[in-house]
Amino acid sequence: MLFKVQSIANSGMEALGVDIEVSVSSRGLPGFDIVGLPDKAVQESKERVRAAIGNSKIEFPQRKITVNLAPADIPKEGSLYDLPIAVGIMASVLQYEIPKDSLFLGELSLDGTLRHTKGAVLMALFAKEQGFCNVFVPAESANEAAIVQGVNVYGIENLEQIASFLLGNQKIKKVAYSAPLLTGAADAEFDMAEVLGQETAKRAIEIAAAGGHNILMIGSPGSGKTMLARALAGILPKLNEEESLEVTKLYSIAGNIPPRGSLITARPFRAPHHSVSLIGLIGGGQKPQPGEVSLAHRGVLFLDEFNEFPRSVLESLRQPVEDGMLTIARSRQRVTYPCRFMLVASCNPCPCGYLTHPKKACVCTPREVKKYKKRASGPLLDRIDLHIEVPEVDIQEFQDNQKASLSKESSFAMRERIEKVRKMQEVRFAGEPIHANAEMKNSHIKKYSLLSKEAEQILSRAALLYQLSARSFMKMIKIARTIADLAGAEHIEKSHMAEALQYRPKAYEFD
Amino acid sequence: MLTEEKNVVKKENSRYPSLLGDISDAPKQLYYKGTWNLELFDTCLAVVGTRRMTSYGKRMTEDIVSKVARAGITIVSGFMYGIDAVAHKAAVSAGGKTIAVMPCGIDIVHPEYQADLYQEILDTGGLVLSEYEGTHPPANWTFPRRNRIVAGLSQATLVVEAGEGSGALITANLAKKYGRKVFAVPNPLTSAVSQGVTQLLREGATVVGGAEDILQYYGLRDRVPKLSLGAPKLSLGTGVQDELEQNIVEQLEKQSLHVDELARRLEVLPAKLGAAISMLQLEGYIKEEQGRYYVN
Structure with missing residues (x-):
């Protein structure tokens, strides 16, 4: 007897149909084999399936069972084939019809219940694309799959339930399609209003968030760099539906969606520790998994203590920062993950941290400072649009004078403004493959960033005075574009360009 | 040798x-x-x-x-x-x-x-x-x-x-x-x-x-001609027309300040202040060192 159950395999962001052929033969010695390039987790599913069926009060057939995962030359990975294999084997005992237009996915527990399994969204999306009507997933993963419209999603609790459903004895309620509720940014740890002082830094962060620019914050320990970065999470614009789905898909592949979790509605904010490995940051592994850069897709990648990251890890960021996507090539396969993130980096001005501190003396030699700065290369720093200094805040000043802080705007108010500016950008770049000012290439800059004559004069003068590189020159225009957008101006005026110059990279050494 | x-x-x-x-x-x-x-x-x-x-x-x-x-x-x-x-x-x-x-x-x-x-x-x-x-x-x-x-x-x-x-x-x-x-x-x-x-x-x-x-x-x-230490040789009205720019120079004449301190003193939002500071820098009236601004 041969039974066929359908499921998927994923290769990066792409899904691929997999047929699980279960042959239950009365000839030959009883046994259970899985073929078709299964990995360890798939091999082990034999034991899980055997125990789960037994514990579900269904007889496990004492026959020769061969499971083939077709196409046989693509490596299969993970525990998602437990359910389809079990459905196939049970069919030989219970004699039910396996629905043709359905996909199955799920990991079994030994007692027959189904566990949360990664990849449910990916399968639902694949089902919709390929015209499958039903997807059967663990109940805990059902919310995740239900964000895809036009596919019947069944959340399965355990093997008994699916068996009696397939026998027609019991109905399972479809999980209703839930339109993604885009709540916008995550609840940030801090509100912008809580950050005392730091008027310039706040302004720079607003510009960065509005145009999707990368930003580097330099300041002595305790000056509030991390707090500012955390508060930044609260002013990011909402994800749109397309973006949300992209992010959810990535998280589903990485297994980062919690049980009963659904669509990712907030922009990701990833803050890997500086001990992160190259693979951890970029992605990879035998079966290439998305790394932190991809998990930060459409969100923020925050690298605190930027200069403490191993240089090789930092330099690997160059291409992803530029391209917004990343191809991980391994001998067996190559996959491409998107990684369009906003890089937020923070570092100290020198190893001891107090080079720019108004009161504490720095104990570093110029050579140490130079070496410290060299840890991040010029090409990488050149890809960061805004460079700001975060000064030490005199708490006393704010305790004495409640009115001392100039900008007490809440994150909410800032976000409203930023969202408006992002909308403007969406309209502007409607026919282009880019979304935000920061992504503009030179051709876009020429087309969309018209400088007034005065602005142009200022820029060329600054280029001479500060010896701006060609890339920095273009960066200034990009920043000025966002500043003009925030001001609601169509063209870049003098004042916008002048302000943009404040965020150029500055030298902090003693010459 | x-x-x-x-x-x-x-x-x-x-x-x-x-x-x-x-x-x-x-x-x-x-x-x-x-x-x-x-x-x-x-x-x-x-x-x-x-x-x-x-x-x-x-x-x-x-x-x-x-x-x-x-x-x-x-x-x-x-x-x-x-x-x-x-x-x-x-x-x-x-x-x-x-x-x-x-x-x-x-x-x-x-x-x-x-x-x-x-x-x-x-x-x-x-x-x-x-x-x-x-x-x-x-x-x-x-x-x-x-x-x-x-x-x-x-x-x-x-x-x-x-x-x-x-x-x-x-x-x-x-x-x-x-x-x-x-x-x-x-x-x-x-x-x-x-x-x-x-x-x-x-x-x-x-x-x-x-x-x-x-x-x-x-x-x-x-x-040598008598030179005063760091005193601004700014004749208001020649280069600095803007009132804000004048105020900035006046503040910086008293002491060097970080841009945030300047913003608080003058009660000007950093967006506007940043633009004015850039202009003054380009004109060569002020200069920046380690985040603080000085009158040139």
């Missing part, structure tokens, strides 16, 4: 600087790089200070040294990073002459990352001196020994910034011992590198209010 033999001046030699010869423990010989020109030693000012200078110290050094060097006084210092290096640099860029006294053998540059400055000193007709030959490495004891040459070569020693136990204090005390004048630039007492200077002032060093005080001592008062 032959060239090495050439680049050494013994104490008995008539080319040996007489002022240095006066001190009791004058070095037996001086190795040198550059062109030995006795005129260089006529009027010398030693400028010394901490390695951990603040931006205040840097500004004061640059300001005083450039004016003094322009008046033809040779600036002598120890080629260390910090105040020493700034003094050499300021002298070179002011078109003046400078002498670097090394704490190591004449054939090595210490610290080696200042090789550019080393070359500049030589290119502008300055001298590099050492009492040690060849590649003698710098050691703990060579630094204070070096200081006696710095003090010995100069009629006066100027201390810009010095912390407690700073090497600059050794130089100043040697200068006193040799009967030379000691000048000190007043420092804010909150600064970590002010204690040494304060101590010197307490012991009778002369307060320096600007380059004129030093020039007066050298009798060069007339050779």
Whole structure:
């Protein structure tokens, strides 16, 4: 007897149909084999399936069972084939019809219940694309799959339930399609209003968030760099539906969606520790998994203590920062993950941290400072649009004078403004493959960033005075574009360009 | 080697600087790089200070040294990073002459990352001196020994910034011992590198209010026009039309400020302020150093 159950395999962001052929033969010695390039987790599913069926009060057939995962030359990975294999084997005992237009996915527990399994969204999306009507997933993963419209999603609790459903004895309620509720940014740890002082830094962060620019914050320990970065999470614009789905898909592949979790509605904010490995940051592994850069897709990648990251890890960021996507090539396969993130980096001005501190003396030699700065290369720093200094805040000043802080705007108010500016950008770049000012290439800059004559004069003068590189020159225009957008101006005026110059990279050494 | 033999001046030699010869423990010989020109030693000012200078110290050094060097006084210092290096640099860029006294053998540059400055000193007709030959490495004891040459070569020693136990204090005390004048630039007492200077002032060093005080001592008062220290030469209305820009300059004339402090004082949002500051910077009215703004 041969039974066929359908499921998927994923290769990066792409899904691929997999047929699980279960042959239950009365000839030959009883046994259970899985073929078709299964990995360890798939091999082990034999034991899980055997125990789960037994514990579900269904007889496990004492026959020769061969499971083939077709196409046989693509490596299969993970525990998602437990359910389809079990459905196939049970069919030989219970004699039910396996629905043709359905996909199955799920990991079994030994007692027959189904566990949360990664990849449910990916399968639902694949089902919709390929015209499958039903997807059967663990109940805990059902919310995740239900964000895809036009596919019947069944959340399965355990093997008994699916068996009696397939026998027609019991109905399972479809999980209703839930339109993604885009709540916008995550609840940030801090509100912008809580950050005392730091008027310039706040302004720079607003510009960065509005145009999707990368930003580097330099300041002595305790000056509030991390707090500012955390508060930044609260002013990011909402994800749109397309973006949300992209992010959810990535998280589903990485297994980062919690049980009963659904669509990712907030922009990701990833803050890997500086001990992160190259693979951890970029992605990879035998079966290439998305790394932190991809998990930060459409969100923020925050690298605190930027200069403490191993240089090789930092330099690997160059291409992803530029391209917004990343191809991980391994001998067996190559996959491409998107990684369009906003890089937020923070570092100290020198190893001891107090080079720019108004009161504490720095104990570093110029050579140490130079070496410290060299840890991040010029090409990488050149890809960061805004460079700001975060000064030490005199708490006393704010305790004495409640009115001392100039900008007490809440994150909410800032976000409203930023969202408006992002909308403007969406309209502007409607026919282009880019979304935000920061992504503009030179051709876009020429087309969309018209400088007034005065602005142009200022820029060329600054280029001479500060010896701006060609890339920095273009960066200034990009920043000025966002500043003009925030001001609601169509063209870049003098004042916008002048302000943009404040965020150029500055030298902090003693010459 | 032959060239090495050439680049050494013994104490008995008539080319040996007489002022240095006066001190009791004058070095037996001086190795040198550059062109030995006795005129260089006529009027010398030693400028010394901490390695951990603040931006205040840097500004004061640059300001005083450039004016003094322009008046033809040779600036002598120890080629260390910090105040020493700034003094050499300021002298070179002011078109003046400078002498670097090394704490190591004449054939090595210490610290080696200042090789550019080393070359500049030589290119502008300055001298590099050492009492040690060849590649003698710098050691703990060579630094204070070096200081006696710095003090010995100069009629006066100027201390810009010095912390407690700073090497600059050794130089100043040697200068006193040799009967030379000691000048000190007043420092804010909150600064970590002010204690040494304060101590010197307490012991009778002369307060320096600007380059004129030093020039007066050298009798060069007339050779330079009266220059005021860092005072803005801003005639309002010529370049600075904007009211905000005027206010910024007025604030910065009083003291250097971080842009956030400026924003709070003037109650102007950073967006607007940033633009105004950029304009002032481009016009050359103000400049920024380590995040703080100064009137140029």
